[in-house]
Structures are given as structure tokens and as C-alpha cells.
Amino acid sequence: MENKITRHWSAGVFLLLMLACCVNLSAQRIRVQGQITDRNGKGVPNANVFSSEKKERIDMSDEDGRYSVLADKNASLKFTCIGYEDYTVKIGNKQIIDVVLKEAVFALDEVTVISKVKNKVVPEPTDIEIKGNYFHLKTRVPVPKEMFNSHRRLILQPSIYDVTEKKRLLMQPVVFDGEDYHVSQKRMYDYEPDRDPLNAYVRVKETSTRQGDVIAYHDSLYIENLKHDYRADVHIAMENYRNIVYRDSFSIARGTVNPLRFLEYKFSAFSLTDERYIPKPIMQLRDTKGEVNLTFLVGKASLDDRNPRNQIELNRLNSELRAIENNPDASLRSFHIVGIASPDGGYENNQKLAGLRTDKALERILSQLDASTRKALELKSAAQVAPWKDVVGLLRKDGLVKEAAEIEGLIKQYGERTYRLNKAVKSTSYYDKILSVYLPKLRKVQYTYGYSIFRSLTDEEIKALYRQKPHDLTRFEYYRLLVTAETQAEKEKYGKEAIEAYEGFTYAANELAVLNIARDTPDASILAPFVGRSAPVELLSNQAIALLHEGKYMKADSVLTLAPAGTVPADLEAIVLAMSGSHEEAFERVASTSPLNEVVMLLAMKKNEEAWEKAVKLNAGSAKEYYVRAIAANRLDKIGEAILNIEAALSLDPSLLEIARIDGDIIDLLPEEQKIKNTLEK
Structure with missing residues (x-):
């Protein structure tokens, strides 16, 4: 019995020890995760995560460079990836370990390693x-x-x-x-x-x-x-x-x-001719005022027919109002009338008389207008009594300074609109002259009529409006600014402001593009928002020219496919086809533009024998002609001819060396010192 107990105890102790060891071992393994990035913070996918514990890969990073592993906390993690230096880090108690891998620096020779080297995987040289x-x-x-x-x-x-x-x-x-x-x-x-x-x-x-x-x-x-x-x-x-x-x-x-880098072409920009894209003039309501003065008999509400000036004024008023009524672009908006009585006599009576004159005059004038016109009018009337200070002004105007000063003194003494002032004025020695000459001038009715008329602004008015309130300009008025601009700088300024003010202003955008193409600074961003199947062919052509200039040949080709068949200028279409890779389709048209272009197209199509035959017939008067001849010769292993021609090209135009240094057809022909210089510079 004792032995059994002892054996059981021993087995239990052993089991406990085993469990303790297992717990201890389990406690040593922890979950570690993090992200593997490059020096720019971009996740590195497909990076290997190795454990020093097992010396084998235990995970591979996902597309974002993230990984997650179970590993011994006393172990290290090694991170490897093609193109990057290996990186090893101890885990310790860290459960988040982010890693930044440095790009590996490889000695990349200009000449490929000879394929006879053993125990190496060596790609074949190419272009x-x-x-x-x-x-x-x-x-x-x-x-x-x-x-x-x-x-x-x-x-x-x-x-x-x-x-x-x-x-x-x-x-x-x-x-x-x-x-x-x-x-x-x-x-x-x-x-x-x-x-x-x-x-x-x-x-x-x-x-x-x-x-x-x-x-x-x-x-x-x-x-x-x-x-x-x-x-x-x-x-x-x-x-x-x-x-x-x-x-x-x-x-x-x-x-x-890329022999097509020597293809020669030059295109002029295309202005819009379709009237659909030329803004229509928008007539604006322009307020105008007219004024008429009529005189009345003393103490009466009737017009003074003895005064010929009254008839002249009435005739003019009737003529103007009729003209407004008959003009479909004009509308009479308001008619304001003020009746004025002279200051002699009682103020209240004079005020009443002025009101009667106003009503009489208004009735007579409006009777000449159409009923619908009268109904739409804004009518305002008022009655006034002219003050004695107006008499002072008339006297002074006629040089009667002494008399004017006396009346002015009486006004200060008795005040306007008083019975005592009227009595004092009547007692003056020159009252009869005031009564016969000056008071009639104050008995009148003044008419002010306002009307609006639709009309287009003149170019000068547009420029004046632009200086004062540029945000009030319509599309048509911006169009007129573009048409009448005196300098290219002005036109560019107007064009930029026009497309900012009016979204989808096709004409303004195209004119801005034309301006840039003309000075050899095409900008494809100007017309990009306007490109579509409904866009005018001139605009699509201008965009293709800008994209050609920027080297975006495939985009230029896709833009021209939006134009109806046969509408794009043939030379432009052929050049775009050639530059975007459709060499066979474009060959005939492009080759016909110049002998040099024909050779360049043959080289692009790798018809090297034919290209050489054509190249030797070139006049070879230009650096480019020597250069393409060197390409053709080098492709046929005519090394002597190739070297002579590239030397001639560089002699005529040393700037071509910059192209030669990156030209896979020529780079092997460059003198050794130029290759070394090129390597050092890069």
C-alpha cells in the first residue's frame, strides 16, 4: 500500500512538473504583429518573416506590409524582401514591432554579366x-x-x-x-x-x-x-x-x-467656328430718365398756352413717350410729376393750387398713352410751393445783386412762408418786376419719367464695366473682351477669368488653349474638363496637340477617337496614331510629310534594311539626319558608319548628347569618357 502511494505521488509530482514546464513554455510564446514599410512609409508586401527560433519563414506580409506571428519572446525576427536589406530585431516583450526596410544598394553594371558565369541566374541583355x-x-x-x-x-x-x-x-x-x-x-x-x-x-x-x-x-x-x-x-x-x-x-x-523622338511635326491651333459656341449677346435693362418743364397761368391750374415753350415741351414729351411705347426692347417703368406754385400769397392756397396743377397735367399727359402702358406705370405725384429763396437765386442770376440781398434780408427777418414776408416783398420798389418776370418762372410742373431699355453694351461700356464690376460681366461681354483684346497678355487674363466666372465656357477655354499652343506652351489641363463626344472637333484637335507636347500619346489618341470620322486634320491624326504605337496605320501619311519622317517610321517598325537604304539618301544637312542614319547603321552592325554619323550629329548639335546618353540605339557608340561622365552624373 505504501509503495502504491509512493508511486502515485511520484507520478503526480512528475505530471505537475510536466505541466509546469508546459505552462512555462507556453508563457514564452507571444503574439507579435506590426507593419513592414519602406523609408517613404509605404507598406512592403510579400516580405518574409523568419524566426531565429525555428530558422524558417513563419509569415509573409500582406499587401499593406502587415504581419502577425506567434514566436518565442526570447527569439529574434528577421525580415527579408527582394530589393531591401535584411533587418533583424529582438522580440523581448514587445508585441508591436513595426519595421522600416532600407532599399538595398546593388552595383548595377552598364554592361550585363557574361552568360558563361556559373552558379548564377543571369537575365539576357535586352532593350x-x-x-x-x-x-x-x-x-x-x-x-x-x-x-x-x-x-x-x-x-x-x-x-x-x-x-x-x-x-x-x-x-x-x-x-x-x-x-x-x-x-x-x-x-x-x-x-x-x-x-x-x-x-x-x-x-x-x-x-x-x-x-x-x-x-x-x-x-x-x-x-x-x-x-x-x-x-x-x-x-x-x-x-x-x-x-x-x-x-x-x-x-x-x-x-x-524610341526613334519616334525624332519625328518632326508642328501644328497650328484651331479656333472655334461653330456659332453654337459663340455666346449670344444678352441685352441688359439700362435705366434712362427724361424731364419736362411746363409753366402755368397765374393763380390757375391751366397751362399757359401763350408760352410757346409749353407746346415745344409737350410735343417733345409725347414724341419720347410714343417712341418708348413702340420700341419692343424698351418699357416705361415710372412717371413722376411735381406741381409747383409761386410763393406769393398764402402758403396753404399755393399748396392746393400746386396739387390741382399736378392733377391736370398728369391727366393731360397720360391720356396720350396706351391703357396697358398707363396700368403698368409706377405713378408718383407731389405738390410744392416754391420758396422765396428761389426768387433770390433768379435775381442774383440776372445781376440784380442789391435786390437779391434785400429779399434775402427780409427772409432772415420774417422767415419763409409767413404773411409778413409776403407783405414786405410787395412793398419793395421792384415787386412789379418780380411779379411779371420771376414768379411766372416758378409756376410750373416738372415731369420725370424713368424707362428701361434692353440693349447690348458697346465695347467701351463693357471695358468700363470690367474695370468697375468685373463680376457683372456676361459670357458675351467676356467674349467681346477676348475678341477686342489688344495684347496676348490681356487675352490670357480675360480667358482665365472667363472660365473661372462661367463653368463650361467652351469658347474662352479654347481661346486660352489656342494662345498657349501659339507660343509653344500647350497645357492639356485647360481643355481637359471640356473633352467629350459632344465637344467641337477644333477643341479635340487642340487637346490632342497639347497632349502630344506633353508626351501623353495614348491619351491624345483616345481624345481624337471622340471626333466624328473624317473631321480631324489628316496630318494630326496620322502623327497621333504613329506616336501612340499604330505605326503601320500611320506610315503612309507620316512618311509623306518628309524624307526624315519616313526613315524614323521605318526604324520604329524595325524595317532596318529599308530604313538604312532611305537614310543614306538623306541630304544629311542636319544633325537629326546624321543621328537617325547612325541608328540605322548601328542596327545593321555597320559600326564604322554608325560612329561617323553620330560624331557628325554631335558636332553639329552637341545638345543631342543628352539624348544619346539615354538612347538604347546609340548609347553603345558613345566614347568611353562620355559613358563615364554619364555614369557619374546619374
Whole structure:
């Protein structure tokens, strides 16, 4: 019994110790996650995460560079990725570990490594061929038999490197799996291959040869700026289940093959001729005033018919009102009348008399107008009594300064509108003259009529309005400013303001584009918002010219497809087709424009023999002609001819050296010191 207890106790202790060990081991493993980025903060996908504990890959980062692993907290994590330097970090107690990988610096030779080198995966040298805005990269990658086995994965990552902007553009990768490695990958991802970020690119090696394998590669990449310096690189990595066993990098092409850079063309801009896009004048209501003065008999509400001036005024008033009524662009809006009585006598009686004169005059005048016109009028009337100070003004105007001063003194003494002032004035020695000459001038009715008339502003009025209230200008008035602009600077200013003030102002935008094309500074952003199937062909043509200037050949081609067939100028259409890659379709038209263009097109189509035959017949009076002749000669391995022609070209135009340094057809012809200088500069 005792022995049994002892055995049971021993077994229990052993079990407890085992559990303690398991708990201890479990406690050592923690979840670690984070993000792998480059120095610009962009996530690095497909990066390997290795554990120093197992010395094998335990995870691969997703598209955003994120990873998540279970690992021993006393272990280290190693991060690797093609094109970046390896990075190792101790876990400690950190559960969040973000990693920044540095781009690996590879010595990329200008000349490809000779293919006889053993134990290397060496891509064949090639050219970057340009077709439209697409860079085409074709190469073959021999894989020596001794380098690759069934338990390995080979990853090829071609890229185009923009030397000018120091920017790398990745192309489609190639993933070459051995059969056993591929099976292991399936198991690792629980037979869900899509969990492998590289699955879409995997090719499985299923053949066996003594010589090894050859991987053929062809991919294209859209490039916006064709004037930069480019090269093609291939980063290569080979891994087994645990480590990256081989890594290398090669430059397989320097410069671009693009003879169309020498295609000569020049297009004038196109102004709009379709009246649909020329703004129609918008007539504006312009307020105008007229005024009539009529005199009345003393103490009466009747007009003074003895005064010939009254009839003249009435005739003029009737004529003006009738003209307004009969003008379809004019409308009588208001009629204001004020009846005025002279100040002699009692103020209340004079005020009443002024009112009677107003009513009588209004009745007589309005009777001449159409009933509908009278109904629409804004009528205002008022009655006033002229003050004695108006008499002072009339006296002073006639040079009667003494009399004016006396009346002015009486006004100050007795005040306006008083019986005593009237009595004092009547007692003056010159009252009879005031009564017969000056008081009649104050007995009158004044008419003010307001009318609005629709009319277009004159060019001078438009300019005046622009100076005062530019935001009040209509489209038509901006159109007139553009048409009458005296300088190109003025026209540009008006054009920019017009398209800011009026969205969709097609005419103004096109004129601004025409201006830029004329001074050889086309700007495709001006017309971009107006491009569409309904856009006028002139506008589409101008946009294509601007896109050609900016090197956006594919976009220029897509713009011209919006125009109805046969409406685009034939030369423009042919050049756009050629530059966007439709060489055969454009050849006949473009070749007919000049002998040089014919040679350039033949070179673009790789008809090198025919290009050489045509090139030798060129007058070769220009640097460009020597240059394209050098291309044709070099392609046919006529090295002596090629060197002579490129030297002649550079002698005539030294600036062509900048092109030669990035031209895949010429770069190998440059003197060694120029190559060295080029390398140092880049």
C-alpha cells in the first residue's frame, strides 16, 4: 500500500512538473504583429518573416506590409524582401514591432554579366522598347540546373528605374517553384493557395533537362514622361523552406529604344467656328430718365398756352413717350410729376393750387398713352410751393445783386412762408418786376419719367464695366473682351477669368488653349474638363496637340477617337496614331510629310534594311539626319558608319548628347569618357 502511494505521488509530482514546464513554455510564446514599410512609409508586401527560433519563414506580409506571428519572446525576427536589406530585431516583450526596410544598394553594371558565369541566374541583355506610352521589356532568364532544385522557389522582379526622378516602377514578377516546394506551400496555406500573395504569378517546374531551364519574360508598363532617363533592372532571389539562398541584381537595359523622338511635326491651333459656341449677346435693362418743364397761368391750374415753350415741351414729351411705347426692347417703368406754385400769397392756397396743377397735367399727359402702358406705370405725384429763396437765386442770376440781398434780408427777418414776408416783398420798389418776370418762372410742373431699355453694351461700356464690376460681366461681354483684346497678355487674363466666372465656357477655354499652343506652351489641363463626344472637333484637335507636347500619346489618341470620322486634320491624326504605337496605320501619311519622317517610321517598325537604304539618301544637312542614319547603321552592325554619323550629329548639335546618353540605339557608340561622365552624373 505504501509503495502504491509512493508511486502515485511520484507520478503526480512528475505530471505537475510536466505541466509546469508546459505552462512555462507556453508563457514564452507571444503574439507579435506590426507593419513592414519602406523609408517613404509605404507598406512592403510579400516580405518574409523568419524566426531565429525555428530558422524558417513563419509569415509573409500582406499587401499593406502587415504581419502577425506567434514566436518565442526570447527569439529574434528577421525580415527579408527582394530589393531591401535584411533587418533583424529582438522580440523581448514587445508585441508591436513595426519595421522600416532600407532599399538595398546593388552595383548595377552598364554592361550585363557574361552568360558563361556559373552558379548564377543571369537575365539576357535586352532593350526597353517604346510603343506609345508603353515600355515593353522582353528578356529570357536561363536558370542553371545546378542552381535550382525541387525544394526551391525562384523569384524574378523586373522593374523600370526612372533615373531622372530616382523612382522605381515594378513590373509583373515571375515566381518559379520546384515541385516539392510548391506542394509544401500548399500545405502551409492549408491548401488555400490564394493565401500565398505570390500565387497568381507562380509557375511550377515540371520538366527536367541537363541544361537547366529558360524563363521567357515579356511585360509592358505605362509611362507618362518619356523624356526621362530609364533603365531596366531585374532583382533575383532564390529561397528554400528556411532561408534565401541566393540573391542578385542586374541591369539588363540602359536607355530606351524610341526613334519616334525624332519625328518632326508642328501644328497650328484651331479656333472655334461653330456659332453654337459663340455666346449670344444678352441685352441688359439700362435705366434712362427724361424731364419736362411746363409753366402755368397765374393763380390757375391751366397751362399757359401763350408760352410757346409749353407746346415745344409737350410735343417733345409725347414724341419720347410714343417712341418708348413702340420700341419692343424698351418699357416705361415710372412717371413722376411735381406741381409747383409761386410763393406769393398764402402758403396753404399755393399748396392746393400746386396739387390741382399736378392733377391736370398728369391727366393731360397720360391720356396720350396706351391703357396697358398707363396700368403698368409706377405713378408718383407731389405738390410744392416754391420758396422765396428761389426768387433770390433768379435775381442774383440776372445781376440784380442789391435786390437779391434785400429779399434775402427780409427772409432772415420774417422767415419763409409767413404773411409778413409776403407783405414786405410787395412793398419793395421792384415787386412789379418780380411779379411779371420771376414768379411766372416758378409756376410750373416738372415731369420725370424713368424707362428701361434692353440693349447690348458697346465695347467701351463693357471695358468700363470690367474695370468697375468685373463680376457683372456676361459670357458675351467676356467674349467681346477676348475678341477686342489688344495684347496676348490681356487675352490670357480675360480667358482665365472667363472660365473661372462661367463653368463650361467652351469658347474662352479654347481661346486660352489656342494662345498657349501659339507660343509653344500647350497645357492639356485647360481643355481637359471640356473633352467629350459632344465637344467641337477644333477643341479635340487642340487637346490632342497639347497632349502630344506633353508626351501623353495614348491619351491624345483616345481624345481624337471622340471626333466624328473624317473631321480631324489628316496630318494630326496620322502623327497621333504613329506616336501612340499604330505605326503601320500611320506610315503612309507620316512618311509623306518628309524624307526624315519616313526613315524614323521605318526604324520604329524595325524595317532596318529599308530604313538604312532611305537614310543614306538623306541630304544629311542636319544633325537629326546624321543621328537617325547612325541608328540605322548601328542596327545593321555597320559600326564604322554608325560612329561617323553620330560624331557628325554631335558636332553639329552637341545638345543631342543628352539624348544619346539615354538612347538604347546609340548609347553603345558613345566614347568611353562620355559613358563615364554619364555614369557619374546619374
